[in-house]
Amino acid sequence: MKLRIFSFTAALLLGPLSHAQSVTHEDLMRPLKDSWLTYNGDYTSKRYSSLTAVNRKTVKNLGLTWIAKMVPGNEPAPLTGYSRVNAPVIVGGEGTEQRSTRGGSIKGTFLENNGVLYVTMPDNVWAVDARSGEVLWHYFWKTRGGTHIGNRGVALWHDYVFFETPDNYLVSLEAKTGKERWHRKIANVEGGYFSTAAPTIIKNHVLAGVGNDIDAPMFLKSYDPETGDLQWTWYVTPQNPGDPGLDTWKNLDAARHGGGGTWVAGAYDPETNLYILGTGNPTPSWQTGLRGDGDNLYTCSLVGLDVDTGKMKWYYSTSPHDTHDYDSAQVPVLVDGTFKGHQRKLVMTASRNGYFFVLDRVTGEHLLTSKLSDATNWAEGYTEKGAPKTNPAKDASIGGTLISPASGGTVNWQPPAFSPQTGLLYQYHVDSYSLAYLTDPDPRGAMGLGGKEEVGMGTTGSYVLGIDYKTGKPRWRRKLYGTGFGGGGLLATAGGLVFTGDGSGSLVAYDAGNGNPLWSTRIGSVSNAPQTFELDGHQYVISAAGDTVYAFELK
Amino acid sequence: MPESNRSRSSSRRIAAAVLLLIPAVITLYSVAQHIETSKFNEAPMRPVDPPQVVAAGKALYEKNCQSCHSADLRGKENIGPNILRSQDALVDMHGESLEPIIRGEKAGLTNHRILTEKDDVAAVAAYVRSILTEIGSQGRPPGDSLRSPNILVGDAASGKQYFEAKCTRCHSAEGDMKGIGKKISSPKTLQSAWIRGNHFGVPVPVITATVQEPGKPAVEGTAIHVDDFLVTVKLQDGTMQTIRRTPQTKVEVHDPLEAHRNLLPTYTDKDIHDVTAYLVTLK
Numbered sequence: 001m002k003l004r005i006f007s008f009t010a011a012l013l014l015g016p017l018s019h020a021q022s023v024t025h026e027d028l029m030r031p032l033k034d035s036w037l038t039y040n041g042d043y044t045s046k047r048y049s050s051l052t053a054v055n056r057k058t059v060k061n062l063g064l065t066w067i068a069k070m071v072p073g074n075e076p077a078p079l080t081g082y083s084r085v086n087a088p089v090i091v092g093g094e095g096t097e098q099r100s101t102r103g104g105s106i107k108g109t110f111l112e113n114n115g116v117l118y119v120t121m122p123d124n125v126w127a128v129d130a131r132s133g134e135v136l137w138h139y140f141w142k143t144r145g146g147t148h149i150g151n152r153g154v155a156l157w158h159d160y161v162f163f164e165t166p167d168n169y170l171v172s173l174e175a176k177t178g179k180e181r182w183h184r185k186i187a188n189v190e191g192g193y194f195s196t197a198a199p200t201i202i203k204n205h206v207l208a209g210v211g212n213d214i215d216a217p218m219f220l221k222s223y224d225p226e227t228g229d230l231q232w233t234w235y236v237t238p239q240n241p242g243d244p245g246l247d248t249w250k251n252l253d254a255a256r257h258g259g260g261g262t263w264v265a266g267a268y269d270p271e272t273n274l275y276i277l278g279t280g281n282p283t284p285s286w287q288t289g290l291r292g293d294g295d296n297l298y299t300c301s302l303v304g305l306d307v308d309t310g311k312m313k314w315y316y317s318t319s320p321h322d323t324h325d326y327d328s329a330q331v332p333v334l335v336d337g338t339f340k341g342h343q344r345k346l347v348m349t350a351s352r353n354g355y356f357f358v359l360d361r362v363t364g365e366h367l368l369t370s371k372l373s374d375a376t377n378w379a380e381g382y383t384e385k386g387a388p389k390t391n392p393a394k395d396a397s398i399g400g401t402l403i404s405p406a407s408g409g410t411v412n413w414q415p416p417a418f419s420p421q422t423g424l425l426y427q428y429h430v431d432s433y434s435l436a437y438l439t440d441p442d443p444r445g446a447m448g449l450g451g452k453e454e455v456g457m458g459t460t461g462s463y464v465l466g467i468d469y470k471t472g473k474p475r476w477r478r479k480l481y482g483t484g485f486g487g488g489g490l491l492a493t494a495g496g497l498v499f500t501g502d503g504s505g506s507l508v509a510y511d512a513g514n515g516n517p518l519w520s521t522r523i524g525s526v527s528n529a530p531q532t533f534e535l536d537g538h539q540y541v542i543s544a545a546g547d548t549v550y551a552f553e554l555k
Numbered sequence: 556m557p558e559s560n561r562s563r564s565s566s567r568r569i570a571a572a573v574l575l576l577i578p579a580v581i582t583l584y585s586v587a588q589h590i591e592t593s594k595f596n597e598a599p600m601r602p603v604d605p606p607q608v609v610a611a612g613k614a615l616y617e618k619n620c621q622s623c624h625s626a627d628l629r630g631k632e633n634i635g636p637n638i639l640r641s642q643d644a645l646v647d648m649h650g651e652s653l654e655p656i657i658r659g660e661k662a663g664l665t666n667h668r669i670l671t672e673k674d675d676v677a678a679v680a681a682y683v684r685s686i687l688t689e690i691g692s693q694g695r696p697p698g699d700s701l702r703s704p705n706i707l708v709g710d711a712a713s714g715k716q717y718f719e720a721k722c723t724r725c726h727s728a729e730g731d732m733k734g735i736g737k738k739i740s741s742p743k744t745l746q747s748a749w750i751r752g753n754h755f756g757v758p759v760p761v762i763t764a765t766v767q768e769p770g771k772p773a774v775e776g777t778a779i780h781v782d783d784f785l786v787t788v789k790l791q792d793g794t795m796q797t798i799r800r801t802p803q804t805k806v807e808v809h810d811p812l813e814a815h816r817n818l819l820p821t822y823t824d825k826d827i828h829d830v831t832a833y834l835v836t837l838k
Contacts, residue, residue: 147596188646189598190645192694213692257637290632290637393824397824398704399706399827400828401824402750433819435746435747435750437706438704440702444629448696451696455747457747459816460816460820520784
């Protein structure tokens with residue numbers, strides 16, 4: 001009887017807890033607030049939190065609450081905080097040998113649910129106590145190889161964690177224990193594929209994207225989150241005779257090797273059931289002898305895919321016939337707002353090529369293109385569809401061609417933020433220059449990123465922009481003190497703030513309305529996008545610099 | 556010492572065995588090297604095929620495959636595809652993927668039915684694999700980094716005109732630029748150097764900052780760190796000072812290379828090529 005009472009009490013106590021842990025479709029559909037359940041905060045990808053405790057007035061009182069250093073690899077995590085017990089290390093993976101894990105910095109977005117943070121580096125996932133920074137478990141994946149350039153984070157669904165590995169496995173873990181449920185091969189590492197993306201989960205679909213620098217077909221795959229079964233594959237470029245878009249390639253062989261990576265998570269519009277994402281550059285990247293003069297679809301495009309079938313409903317090419325490795329793999333942001341006097345359902349993106357775009361997300365109709373700075377010089381005028389028109393004179397040449405931006409882009413993978421309060425999209429913008437030398441004049445063109453040498457010539461300015469989507473023009477431009485991107489992305493809050501790294505060793509908060517600097521703390525080069533969540537009535541702001549997570553609260 | 560118990564003959568035998576083992580050790584060592592990772596994508600390397608098999612495969616490839624797929628395996632347009640970017644080739648470990656293709660067993664490859672001997676097919680596959688290992692990072696074709704065409708495509712006379720019109724306020728062919736074409740022997744390095752205003756091997760000019768706080772004497776020194784909140788300068792006496800910025804603090808940063816960077820948007824590619832062609836003549 002005593003035992004039964006105890007069980008009953010335990011059930012009462014633990015019941016709500018274990019229930020709260022489970023992430024449902026309804027949870028994932030909510031706008032970003034107390035938790036952080038998907039890569040871009042919510043399906044609109046605004047990275048806009050409605051939390052207001054930390055605001056323009058109080059941000060000066062934001063202070064450090066804990067620090068946690070992540071130690072990658074197959075070793076017990078060092079004791080953190082007051083713990084006397086090492087967190088369990090769970091080892092998985094298909095690799096046979098111990099290999100050092102490179103790229104050991106945190107470039108991903110943490111997910112937060114019920115007081116637990118999920119933190120990643122390539123091959124590594126940690127569950128971290130969000131109140132204390134204590135590591136709860138650490139999963140280590142023994143790799144077979146692949147480019148270890150970064151990992152953008154995990155996905156959560158029910159009581160499960162999902163992530164991708166550099167050697168192209170989709171791995172599912174139990175959120176509570178870190179124990180592996182299953183793993184599935186997304187692509188062959190021997191074929192040059194590598195996977196950095198955070199999976200996106202929509203209804204009963206786990207969407208997993210890939211990257212590859214050699215001339216390979218790229219795709220987005222959808223898996224069943226329960227069983228790991230493959231549901232559909234969407235190829236970015238035409239793979240068979242008669243496929244749409246084939247007339248934009250010189251021939252089928254070119255299209256089949258046309259690239260167009262799917263390495264950044266997109267946004268989801270429940271009304272149209274479309275998953276909207278940006279695709280990477282065509283390959284070979286710098287020479288088009290094999291590709292022909294066409295638009296090379298559907299690379300460097302925003303595409304709307306029916307999430308249940310993987311069928312493309314619309315596309316818009318933001319960099320037709322790219323020749324500078326300017327992936328359009330940037331996070332698109334969904335906004336309901338007025339445009340030219342009409343209420344519209346919009347999608348917008350600030351692209352790596354230096355241009356900003358607004359489309360109607362229901363139809364894909366093009367509404368606005370703007371050039372964000374005068375430095376950008378690779379295009380001349382616009383195509384009839386309103387996209388920047390590539391200027392062949394700015395292709396890599398034997399004597400060297402001065403291009404801006406450099407191939408790294410005015411922005412790269414770093415996710416933007418959007419505030420409905422200000423109507424501004426916040427994104428980095430770097431006016432970089434490089435000389436692009438053609439080193440392999442073979443008319444067949446080179447392979448992958450070969451056939452050229454790119455030499456950096458410096459930058460004339462590095463900024464955070466607050467872009468007014470109605471005009472496409474920056475309403476404010478905050479100068480950064482480094483020569484690169486401020487950090488690993490941005491966060492906007494209903495407290496009227498924008499959080500970011502400042503490119504010179506600090507995490508900073510700007511006034512979202514005018515970009516004025518309000519708060520800073522010197523934690524080192526901020527390597528991911530700052531985030532916020534609420535626990536026990538406390539609003540936390542978290543960010544990573546290198547291998548260490550920093551959490552702040554109002555003091 | 557244990558060695559003292561050994562007879563002379565056994566020592567000789569050990570010495571001979573060691574000598575015999577050397578090539579084996581070298582082979583093992585090179586295999587171990589290869590097993591590490593490919594320079595292409597850090598994937599595990601395939602087992603290395605015996606050199607004589609690769610050589611035989613090369614001869615067979617040149618005789619039977621090259622006319623369509625090129626000597627460098629990068630293919631001929633509309634005739635034979637690039638083998639080096641073929642997923643079927645890239646994933647091949649020991650012929651399981653390549654050999655059926657070489658034998659022409661895949662649809663549309665009946666023209667491949669040239670080699671009939673099992674060993675010949677395996678040798679061609681081994682040769683293809685040996686070239687695949689030469690693929691560089693980010694999918695660069697073999698030998699890509701060694702290609703370096705002459706970048707001097709400009710007109711020296713036009714470059715002289717440009718230099719005299721635009722650069723002589725700060726520079727002169729007889730002064731600081733004297734002998735620049737000799738000092739920097741690589742035209743590519745020279746081109747980077749004059750555009751950036753400095754080049755590798757030459758110390759970057761010092762950036763200085765002047766900080767003026769209201770009612771205080773100005774502080775001037777080498778700029779160590781500048782952001783919206785703090786400025787750190789190294790003073791003439793070698794000490795460092797960090798000053799908190801307020802809206803009233805005036806901070807002026809003097810970067811000698813800024814003027815050069817600000818010229819970047821003004822150059823045409825022809826200007827760049829012409830000026831480089833001129834500067835290389837300043838021996």
